[in-house]
Amino acid sequence: xxxxxxxxxxxxxxxxxxxxxxxxxxxxxxxxxxxxxxxxxxxxxxxxxxxxxxxxxxxxxxxxxxxxxxxxxxxxxxxxxxxxxxxxx
Amino acid sequence: xxxxxxxxxxxxxxxxxxxxxxxxxxxxxxxxxxxxxxxxxxxxxxxxxxxxxxxxxxxxxxxxxxxxxxxxxxxxxxxxxxxxxxxxxxxxxxxxxxxxxxxxxxxxxxxxxxxxxxxxxxxxxxxxxxxxxxxxxxxxxxxxxxxxxxxxxxxxxxxxxxxxxxxxxxxxxxxxxxxxxxxxxxxxxxxxxxxxxxxxxxxxxxxxxxxxxxxxxxxxxxxxxxxxxxxxxxxxxxxxxxxxxxxxxxxxxxxxxxxxxxxxxxxxxxxxxxxxxxxxxxxxxxxxxxxxxxxxxxxxxxxxxxxxxxxxxxxxxxxxxxxxxxxxxxxxxxxxxxxxxxxxxxxxxxxxxxxxxxxxxxxxxxxxxxxxxxxxxxxxxxxxxxxxxxxxxxxxxxxxxxxxxxxxxxxxxxxxxxxxxxxxxxxxxxxxxxxxxxxxxxxxxxxxxxxxxxxxxxxxxxxxxxxxxxxxxxxxxxxxxxxxxxxxxxxxxxxxxxxxxxxxxxxxxxxxxxxxxxxxxxxxxxxxxxxxxxxxxxxxxxxxxxx
Ligand code: SF4
Numbered sequence: 304x305x306x307x308x309x310x311x312x313x314x315x316x317x318x319x320x321x322x323x324x325x326x327x328x329x330x331x332x333x334x335x336x337x338x339x340x341x342x343x344x345x346x347x348x349x350x351x352x353x354x355x356x357x358x359x360x361x362x363x364x365x366x367x368x369x370x371x372x373x374x375x376x377x378x379x380x381x382x383x384x385x386x387x388x389x390x391x392x
Numbered sequence: 393x394x395x396x397x398x399x400x401x402x403x404x405x406x407x408x409x410x411x412x413x414x415x416x417x418x419x420x421x422x423x424x425x426x427x428x429x430x431x432x433x434x435x436x437x438x439x440x441x442x443x444x445x446x447x448x449x450x451x452x453x454x455x456x457x458x459x460x461x462x463x464x465x466x467x468x469x470x471x472x473x474x475x476x477x478x479x480x481x482x483x484x485x486x487x488x489x490x491x492x493x494x495x496x497x498x499x500x501x502x503x504x505x506x507x508x509x510x511x512x513x514x515x516x517x518x519x520x521x522x523x524x525x526x527x528x529x530x531x532x533x534x535x536x537x538x539x540x541x542x543x544x545x546x547x548x549x550x551x552x553x554x555x556x557x558x559x560x561x562x563x564x565x566x567x568x569x570x571x572x573x574x575x576x577x578x579x580x581x582x583x584x585x586x587x588x589x590x591x592x593x594x595x596x597x598x599x600x601x602x603x604x605x606x607x608x609x610x611x612x613x614x615x616x617x618x619x620x621x622x623x624x625x626x627x628x629x630x631x632x633x634x635x636x637x638x639x640x641x642x643x644x645x646x647x648x649x650x651x652x653x654x655x656x657x658x659x660x661x662x663x664x665x666x667x668x669x670x671x672x673x674x675x676x677x678x679x680x681x682x683x684x685x686x687x688x689x690x691x692x693x694x695x696x697x698x699x700x701x702x703x704x705x706x707x708x709x710x711x712x713x714x715x716x717x718x719x720x721x722x723x724x725x726x727x728x729x730x731x732x733x734x735x736x737x738x739x740x741x742x743x744x745x746x747x748x749x750x751x752x753x754x755x756x757x758x759x760x761x762x763x764x765x766x767x768x769x770x771x772x773x774x775x776x777x778x779x780x781x782x783x784x785x786x787x788x789x790x791x792x793x794x795x796x797x798x799x800x801x802x803x804x805x806x807x808x809x810x811x812x813x814x815x816x817x818x819x820x821x822x823x824x825x826x827x828x829x830x831x832x833x834x835x836x837x838x839x840x841x842x843x844x845x846x847x848x849x850x851x852x853x854x855x856x857x858x859x860x861x862x863x864x865x866x867x868x869x870x871x872x873x874x875x876x877x878x879x880x881x882x883x884x885x886x887x888x889x890x891x892x893x894x895x896x897x898x899x900x901x902x903x904x905x906x907x908x909x910x911x912x913x914x915x916x917x918x919x920x921x922x923x924x925x926x927x928x929x930x931x932x933x934x935x936x937x938x939x
Contacts, residue, residue, distance in 0.1 A: 321419060322489045323443035362421040366439055380865060381813075382804060386441050390805040392733060392815045 304352055310371040310379065314340040315351050316386065317364035325386045326364060328354065333364055337387050342376065343369070393456055393756065394539050394683045396504045403547070404501045407508060411435050412494035419491065434514075435497065436507030440806050443487045447510040448500060452520035452538040452562075453481030453759040457746040460757050462503040464742035470496050475742065477727060477735040479799060479850055480517055480559070481759040482510055486806055508546065513554045515545035515625075519561040521569045522760040525686060526768050528716045529565035531581045531588055536681045537562050537617070540672070544618050551625050555632030556640035558625070559597075571761055571877035573605045574598055574853055576642045577624060582611070589613045594624060594654070595646035598847035602883045603643040608655045614677065616662075618670035623662035627654070687754035688769055692719035697776040703790070704779050706828060710790040712775065721772055723753075725765040725782060726789040726797065730822045733815045734800040735763030741785050752778050761850075762799055762838075764792065794831040795839060795904075796822040799850050803843025803860060804867075810843035812860025812867040817841055817896060824897050825904075834904060837917040840875070853877035855917045856903060857884040858896070869896045873903070873929055874921045885926050888934050899933055906932045 314337070315328040326333040327340035328351070334340075343351050348369065355367035370386075371379040378384050385391060396404070411431070418428045432438075436447040448463070455463075463483055467475045470492045471485045478484055488496060500506055509516055518538040525533035541560060545551065551558070561572040564581035572578035578593035590612045596605030612620045624642075631649070633639045646654050696708065713722040725745065727735050737745075749757045749767055752774050758766035765787075770778055782788035791797045798821055801807070803814030818841055825831055840854030844861075851857035857872040868890040875884030891899045907917050910924045921929075 318439060318443070321491050323439065323487070325442055359425065360421075362419060365425050381867065382441070382810075385804060385813075389442065390815075391813060392805060392819055 304355070304367060304369065308348070308369055308371065311345050312372045312376070313343045313348070313369040314372065315343060315355060315367065316370050316383070317355065317358070317367040320362050320365050333358065342372070393454055394451070394680075400504070401501070404504075404506045407435070407506065408494060408497040408501050411497060415490060415494050430512070433511040434508070435493070436510035437493055438511065440486065440808050442806070444490055444493070445806065446485045446488045446493060446496060446507060447478070448483050448485070448505060448507050449510050449517045450482050450759050451542055452518055452524070452535055453522055453761070454535065455757045455759065457750040457755040457757065459503045459505055460742050460749065461746040462499060462505070464739040464746065466496055466499060467742070468739040473739045474736050476733070476802065477737065477759050477763050477765070479761050479763060479801070479848060481519055481761055482517055513556050514552050515548065515558045515560065518542050519559070519570050519575070519761060521563045521565070522758045522766050523569060523713070523722065524564065525684060526715050526722055527565065529567055531564045531583050533684055534562040534564040534581055535684045536677070537579070537581070539680050539683070540618070540677070541621065544621070544670070551629060554625070554629055555634045556637070558628070558642070566879055568877070568879040568881070569760070571850065571853065573881035574602070574877060575605065577621065578605045584611050587613070590617060592620065595643040597641050597643040598850060598852045599641070600638055600845050601643065602847070602852040603647065604881050604883065606646060606651050608651065608658065615672045616666060618672060619665040619668065620662055622665055622670055623658050626661055627657050686769070687756070688717055688720060691717045692771070694719035694772040696721070696772045699776055703783070704776060707779055707788050707790040708775065710794070711788065711792045715769065719772055721770050721775060723767040723770050723778060723782070724792040725767060725787050726791055727764050727787070728791055728797045728822065729786040729789045730796065730826050731819050734798055734818050737765075741787060744781070744785050745787065748778060748781050762797065764797070790828070791831060793836050795825045795834050795837050796831060798822065799838070799840040799854070801842050801849035803841075807843055809846060810860065811862040812843055812869065814841040814843040814849055814860055817858060817860070817869065817893070820897050821900060824901070835914070835916050838876070850877060851875070852883050853881065854884060855921070856900065861890055863890065867893050869893065871899060871903070873926055874918065876918055887926060888930055902932050903929055
């Protein structure tokens with residue numbers, strides 16, 4: 304999950320198991336609302352990988368990933384922006 | 393059309409029940425994703441960027457009006473009100489919820505449809521000429537052969553875990569409308585000394601390493617077809633590489649072993665199988681052929697309405713083809729209305745088209761690998777009425793075969809494997825070249841766009857192929873020229889360094905200008921490219937002294 308990560312801060316995201324919707328981890332739970340997403344530092348990656356694993360095992364989410372952020376807290380990669388905003392056409 | 397036997401119905405219903413229980417076990421936590429993933433893929437269910445995606449099989453691209461109406465209902469009830477027709481003549485729903493998928497499969501089963509073998513390392517949906525049975529050039533209708541192969545390949549116990557996915561296409565005329573030579577196996581029905589049989593091509597494919605299939609047999613008798621296919625698949629299953637996903641397709645095997653070696657291995661395997669249990673008896677073939685009798689038998693006297701309506705006349709000229717029976721026409725229904733994602737159809741379009749098909753086309757619809765639809769049997773005298781109805785649905789855009797009739801995969805707007813977007817590129821092309829007189833002036837041309845090297849958008853065989861790449865986090869588009877998926881199949885040549893999204897349309901415009909500059913008489917793009925080669929295009933695109 305964290306193999307090729309660049310940058311210093313991230314959101315933890317995944318797809319909801321039952322609906323497939325894009326969800327973000329807010330510190331307690333998973334929500335479609337990105338503005339509630341918890342900002343994670345590089346040093347915390349391992350801890351949040353374990354959290355993601357726990358929710359995966361509980362069949363809440365699938366396909367967890369870290370979303371790289373710019374310095375101003377916005378999402379960096381187009382792929383992740385599309386996941387957040389939906390299709391671009 | 394083929395109709396399910398009781399046994400077929402039972403198989404599909406059982407499979408649906410089985411998947412319902414698997415989904416329940418997954419949601420209840422009794423199956424991990426690792427355990428569940430191969431099961432969902434066997435039922436056509438992927439996980440994309442935003443949601444699950446369900447790919448539903450449309451065997452050899454043939455649909456009844458009842459099935460099309462059901463697809464519309466499913467898209468409304470369980471999805472976002474549209475579906476996407478693919479380059480394998482299937483349909484994809486982009487937003488189903490996991491818990492709804494068994495219900496969708498159940499509803500599909502009611503109309504004799506399913507999602508089996510639309511994914512995974514098995515024999516996929518058999519593709520076919522969308523004009524099968526209704527054109528004058530063919531040796532015979534290839535659809536019954538697609539059905540015979542479908543029956544043999546569905547749940548084939550030995551070929552459910554092949555080294556990689558496996559694609560077969562069947563055509564029956566010199567004209568190739570099914571991209572036959574970029575399939576793992578391409579079959580072409582031919583006549584030799586009064587007997588009909590198959591030319592067999594093996595090892596075509598696109599993706600990372602594109603190859604054109606090689607002819608490995610000049611004539612396989614009809615009765616031997618399944619034993620011969622069984623021989624090819626057995627060799628591939630035994631010898632295809634399982635250690636490297638990029639080298640696992642049969643195209644790599646044939647290139648590593650050499651054509652002659654593979655041919656002799658297949659021949660000796662075939663000798664063992666020949667005259668054994670897969671031998672096709674004449675009455676079995678006849679039984680299947682009976683399902684594909686045309687709903688119309690005789691030519692009729694029916695003329696095309698003459699109207700002084702410019703749009704109608706342009707459409708007649710561009711989207712309507714002669715049927716093999718006099719008095720009838722074939723309508724190509726464009727799913728490339730300007731600015732729409734290629735291949736997408738809304739629930740309303742599907743519903744109303746199913747009514748049109750019922751009323752005017754004996755209830756039949758076909759899907760083309762170029763992501764358009766076909767109304768195969770329209771009485772000439774009905775053409776104006778049908779045009780009016782299609783126009784109201786934005787399904788009569790007169791651009792079949794023209795520059796705005798692009799083939800395009802879902803790209804990064806949906807696909808988890810994508811390196812760039814493809815739909816917005818096709819929209820820009822469609823916007824830029826929308827003017828009908830410009831399109832007519834350019835003439836026949838195929839632009840094909842893929843969002844990654846997997847080439848679902850067939851970019852390798854586009855006259856202009858566009859491949860979306862990721863260059864340090866920026867979308868970038870590599871252009872290849874001179875590809876073709878027809879009877880003169882060729883793989884396009886990369887023209888040079890890639891272009892940013894912003895530069896791309898200008899680059900396409902330059903390519904078109906180079907073509908027009910070099911065009912003689914009525915030559916189309918491919919003829920010009922084949923005559924002048926890639927250099928003039930390169931020069932105009934990259935020569936900095938060009939303004
Ligand atoms: S070509 Fe790539 S981006 Fe396009 S649909 Fe196929 S895998 Fe996805």
